[in-house]
Amino acid sequence: MGSMRKLSAAWRVFRAGEVVADPAAWKRGQVTSNAVAALLVALVYAAEAFGYEIPVTGEAIDAMAVGLFALVNVVFTVVSTEKVGLPTKPGAGDRP
Numbered sequence: 805m806g807s808m809r810k811l812s813a814a815w816r817v818f819r820a821g822e823v824v825a826d827p828a829a830w831k832r833g834q835v836t837s838n839a840v841a842a843l844l845v846a847l848v849y850a851a852e853a854f855g856y857e858i859p860v861t862g863e864a865i866d867a868m869a870v871g872l873f874a875l876v877n878v879v880f881t882v883v884s885t886e887k888v889g890l891p892t893k894p895g896a897g898d899r900p
Contacts, residue, residue, distance in 0.1 A: 827884035834880035838873060845869045 824830055848858050848865050882889050 823886050824883050830880050830884040834876060834884075837876045837880070841869055841872045841876070 845865055848860065849862075852858055
């Protein structure tokens, strides 16, 4: 039953007006995730520039990077900001 409570708590932070306990830590994680994604893309392109063949096309790398940036930024922004998120149902209380 403990895993259901964790899942419910995780889902709850996506609602408007709810935030994680330490938004600053999540913001730092967001910045770090973006830096790591950018570094990985740069490393792949640098490897190709030095003649190492990476079995992924440039378009695929760009698509993965954009997808990762979008996913990380949307999730981290929603869970660390009170003013954005999923709407709550009128009259619905928080259920454990």
